[in-house]
Amino acid sequence: MNKFPNKIFGIVQEDIKAVEKELYSIIQSPVDLVNDISVHLVQAGGKRLRPALFLLCARGGNPNQSELLPMAVALELIHMATLVHDDVIDNAATRRGRPTANARWGNHSSVLTGDYLWAKAFSAIAVGTKQNMLKILTDVISNMCEGEIVQLREAFNADQDEADYRLRVAQKTADFIAASCEIGALYGGLDERDVVQVREYGYAIGMAFQITDDILDITASAEQLGKPVGNDLRQGIVTLPAIYALKTSPCRDELRNIVVNQNMSDEEVSRGLEILHETGAVEYSYAQVNNYLQHARNSLPKTLNGPVRQALIAVTDFVGLRKY
Amino acid sequence: MNKFPNKIFGIVQEDIKAVEKELYSIIQSPVDLVNDISVHLVQAGGKRLRPALFLLCARGGNPNQSELLPMAVALELIHMATLVHDDVIDNAATRRGRPTANARWGNHSSVLTGDYLWAKAFSAIAVGTKQNMLKILTDVISNMCEGEIVQLREAFNADQDEADYRLRVAQKTADFIAASCEIGALYGGLDERDVVQVREYGYAIGMAFQITDDILDITASAEQLGKPVGNDLRQGIVTLPAIYALKTSPCRDELRNIVVNQNMSDEEVSRGLEILHETGAVEYSYAQVNNYLQHARNSLPKTLNGPVRQALIAVTDFVGLRKY
Numbered sequence: 001m002n003k004f005p006n007k008i009f010g011i012v013q014e015d016i017k018a019v020e021k022e023l024y025s026i027i028q029s030p031v032d033l034v035n036d037i038s039v040h041l042v043q044a045g046g047k048r049l050r051p052a053l054f055l056l057c058a059r060g061g062n063p064n065q066s067e068l069l070p071m072a073v074a075l076e077l078i079h080m081a082t083l084v085h086d087d088v089i090d091n092a093a094t095r096r097g098r099p100t101a102n103a104r105w106g107n108h109s110s111v112l113t114g115d116y117l118w119a120k121a122f123s124a125i126a127v128g129t130k131q132n133m134l135k136i137l138t139d140v141i142s143n144m145c146e147g148e149i150v151q152l153r154e155a156f157n158a159d160q161d162e163a164d165y166r167l168r169v170a171q172k173t174a175d176f177i178a179a180s181c182e183i184g185a186l187y188g189g190l191d192e193r194d195v196v197q198v199r200e201y202g203y204a205i206g207m208a209f210q211i212t213d214d215i216l217d218i219t220a221s222a223e224q225l226g227k228p229v230g231n232d233l234r235q236g237i238v239t240l241p242a243i244y245a246l247k248t249s250p251c252r253d254e255l256r257n258i259v260v261n262q263n264m265s266d267e268e269v270s271r272g273l274e275i276l277h278e279t280g281a282v283e284y285s286y287a288q289v290n291n292y293l294q295h296a297r298n299s300l301p302k303t304l305n306g307p308v309r310q311a312l313i314a315v316t317d318f319v320g321l322r323k324y
Numbered sequence: 325m326n327k328f329p330n331k332i333f334g335i336v337q338e339d340i341k342a343v344e345k346e347l348y349s350i351i352q353s354p355v356d357l358v359n360d361i362s363v364h365l366v367q368a369g370g371k372r373l374r375p376a377l378f379l380l381c382a383r384g385g386n387p388n389q390s391e392l393l394p395m396a397v398a399l400e401l402i403h404m405a406t407l408v409h410d411d412v413i414d415n416a417a418t419r420r421g422r423p424t425a426n427a428r429w430g431n432h433s434s435v436l437t438g439d440y441l442w443a444k445a446f447s448a449i450a451v452g453t454k455q456n457m458l459k460i461l462t463d464v465i466s467n468m469c470e471g472e473i474v475q476l477r478e479a480f481n482a483d484q485d486e487a488d489y490r491l492r493v494a495q496k497t498a499d500f501i502a503a504s505c506e507i508g509a510l511y512g513g514l515d516e517r518d519v520v521q522v523r524e525y526g527y528a529i530g531m532a533f534q535i536t537d538d539i540l541d542i543t544a545s546a547e548q549l550g551k552p553v554g555n556d557l558r559q560g561i562v563t564l565p566a567i568y569a570l571k572t573s574p575c576r577d578e579l580r581n582i583v584v585n586q587n588m589s590d591e592e593v594s595r596g597l598e599i600l601h602e603t604g605a606v607e608y609s610y611a612q613v614n615n616y617l618q619h620a621r622n623s624l625p626k627t628l629n630g631p632v633r634q635a636l637i638a639v640t641d642f643v644g645l646r647k648y
Contacts, residue, residue, distance in 0.1 A: 029470055030470070031473055033473055033474075033477050034473050081439075082439075085439060088435060089436065108412075109477075112472050113473070114435075114439075115442070115468075118439070118442055118465070119463075119465035119466035119469060122446060122458065126458035126459040126461075127458070128455070131453075134446065134451070135447060135451050137450075138444075138446045139443075139447060141443035142353075145358070145436045145437070146353055146355045146358055146440065148436050149440075150357075152433055153433075
């Protein structure tokens with residue numbers, strides 16, 4: 001996945017550079033192997049979306065600027081920990097075009113490095129963070145685990161509906177992005193109603209973001225994705241486009257046979273993707289993305305200052321436009 | 325591994341029952357699979373050593389009794405999370421005589437359930453815990469991960485010495501037990517010098533405990549262990565008895581060839597264990613256990629009240645006596 005063009009993040013561009021620097025500093029370990037894996041994960045990049053949204057939402061009020069860095073870093077470390085464990089779980093070989101930690105160092109070291117990153121994340125915010133924020137975060141993480149376990153349990157199950165999908169995406173992705181925004185708003189001292197609105201913005205961005213990811217898994221090229229195309233289908237992860245096509249396609253029986261096949265061939269994956277394309281599942285899913293993005297924009301509190309509002313809207317534009 | 329006879333924990337026996345009850349309550353999840361795995365882990369039992377030592381050390385002073393339960397529960401949840409991830413890493417099939425979570429539900433759900441337990445542990449103490457204690461815990465966890473990764477890196481390496489071993493055992497086991505005692509002493513409001521002493525007690529108990537575990541892996545029967553004998557040797561984990569025998573046995577070259585063999589046969593494992601027995605490696609290691617236990621007893625602050633002191637000494641006796 002490509003990085004967000006840095007300028008999108010507007011007034012927090014410089015802060016993101018500081019986050020980047022602090023990430024390298026906080027993961028330093030006297031154990032070379034821990035260092036190597038962690039540095040690999042930081043270098044793998046990513047969009048730094050969670051810290052950026054946290055920082056932007058905080059700047060929507062009047063935060064104590066010096067208190068922001070540890071939380072911003074913790075949010076990215078938590079995200080990194082989930083990614084490294086996800087790659088173990090998915091047996092993923094590449095992410096963002098580079099070998100995954102598990103492919104390079106094995107599952108065992110990757111599980112432990114994920115745990116190491118959890119610990120470092122909470123270490124960064126153990127002191128000096130308001131306790132209700134810690135609680136928001138720990139609850140988000142246990143929900144994420146539940147969402148991932150449900151996804152495993154429901155793999156290759158063709159009888160999932162859109163409500164199942166939305167719940168799973170909320171738990172896996174949107175609730176964490178919502179929490180990043182909410183915690184930011186709390187740091188900024190926004191009033192209660194605006195905190196709720198900002199959280200809603202984050203939730204909608206998160207939903208749009210994950211649905212886009214699920215679309216791109218079907219439409220982008222392997223080079224663009226940095227991982228194989230049709231990966232979700234192959235892994236039995238039934239996403240929105242598949243749910244739509246399983247309901248509406250004239251070839252839905254054929255698609256169903258592919259979706260439930262735990263050993264599908266490359267040809268079957270290709271045929272499955274073809275059916276999704278033919279059904280208009282991509283267009284249908286993009287329409288949902290656009291609904292969420294519209295909802296995100298509508299949720300922004302009127303009180304936000306210009307540069308923050310502008311950056312938060314730029315994020316919605318980017319999520320809607322990115323093609324890989 | 326057998327449970328500690330409950331009476332050893334003396335005045336905190338009832339509190340441990342409350343911990344047990346709260347463990348079941350806190351892991352409850354709307355997702356059945358998460359529930360099933362977590363309940364399996366709680367039922368697998370274990371000695372509840374960390375919460376018991378925490379509670380005892382707190383009772384060495386004048387704790388606010390109502391504040392103790394969340395931390396006691398969190399300590400056990402953290403321990404459970406490390407166990408479930410360790411079993412994934414070791415590909416363990418049984419623990420304490422029962423199938424491991426990974427054997428029963430697969431590695432993927434087990435990794436996620438471990439993460440879920442981390443989150444639940446920190447959720448239990450996010451609110452109402454002094455921040456320096458959170459920091460002690462997060463630092464212990466990142467050290468545990470480092471210790472485990474070093475253990476993986478050094479698997480099948482016959483050139484480790486006792487100092488390497490002690491550092492690894494400290495990181496893996498002793499530092500966490502030390503922290504459980506230290507945090508207890510802080511909750512009890514013990515004075516600074518006594519906190520240091522209590523921590524030292526926990527460290528020494530932890531060292532003795534792990535060395536005993538490593539001895540039992542050689543001397544106990546599979547039924548007693550609830551897992552295969554010679555597991556460490558087979559997994560390439562070079563423990564104190566092996567380090568001693570690699571230095572002193574007349575058959576040390578033969579032993580070295582076994583230790584470094586990543587595909588050792590059952591016969592080779594048996595022969596390796598035989599060499600350890602013949603060398604007196606077990607007696608040598610027990611002597612070190614006894615030294616640590618003596619050090620633990622000597623470290624107990626004079627100021628501790630009778631029942632607490634008695635229970636903490638009973639723990640040292642039990643660690644020294646347990647034969648499986």
